[in-house]
Amino acid sequence: MSAESAESPQQGGPLYKLWRFIREIVIIVAIALVLSFVIKTFFFRAYYIPSGSMENTLQINDRIFANLMVPGPFELERGDVVVFRDDLDWLPPLEAQPTAVESALSFVGILPAAGEQYLVKRIIGTAGDTVECCTVDGRLSINGTPIDEPYIYPGNTPSDMAFKVTVPEGKLWVMGDHRAESADSRFHPDVQGGFVDVDSVQGKASVISWPLSRWGTIDSHEEVFAAVPTPGN
Template identity: 80%
Template structure:
């Protein structure tokens, strides 16, 4: 009696092939979710721009990615466009609960954490800096040095109100690029002097990811602040 031929694993029936395909898809999805979770937890997270306070650097409906490694291990600096939690209540409270779909997008990093509100502004003053608007020359001064700000919305003044502040340790002074349409540090001096806690900063806005016509990096305009003296030398 002859022996039966060995079963060829490639001759499995359609049910086996279907199961194998499903298993591969599940593994790919699990790996993708795990990688997405790691990336959005430690490296980058997506945010949506709902207002015009940062025009024309950021337009309404832009989607951006923020580098979560700023602050720490990389440091913040003047000119950085940062995303920070609304821990001080600058925005009206959220009245609608997120949907299950929005929660899922939040989990994988397409949307920020549900239930939390965020703002996006440019850092003008770091801890120890004295920031003021000098109406006589129509410029912002930092530690006595006047700066030219090419990112300001066309036709806007650097500020519509005079102010002079010294930024405390552990805080930053932030302003929107669309100065006439930004309720920034200038408008919240009744809440912690208008200063934002560095601990509230979630990351540095680095890339515009959507729409595709606006793909590109987000500049800190280091040249604007190159001649600003350190606060200690002021």
């Protein structure tokens, strides 16, 4: 047998086999972490739903994935359910700092950015839109066109408070589907008029990933807004 084809005792021994196994596991984990980092940086990121403000579209304890390519290269549209940073301090301050484990999970994209707070709402008005509630028959209107909202929590009205706003450039008017339980744009007129910065949007909520019994896509209900005219028309 030639020297090239002979396997040394060290290569065929149990320690060598153990080392090969450990090395393969390390490589697989490293690749998974890199892929997870790339995905959460450019494509999708996981978020947790802690409240009932978006019921029944989203339930308390749902886990969702947000598409980070909205906005840019894809545009935001009326009806989109979006995740946005709490840059305007709608939420009370965090009571505790994230743990090391939470920070690590955040880094690889399993959790949102540690130390930051996020909200999830539905876009009702985009730049130039005039949003008003309510019409004589109790509906919300956009640019003078009343809309029917099938996603609103059963028993809720479109809004228990009257309002009329025109959305500035670079802003959004957002509302929760559970209107009676959502402290949304209506409740923050003293903070930037209640409008959310487009730049604060992290992504479009696209998929419910957990629990498995609720797995599925998140509907933007384009049909609700199909008849709404372009602002100014």
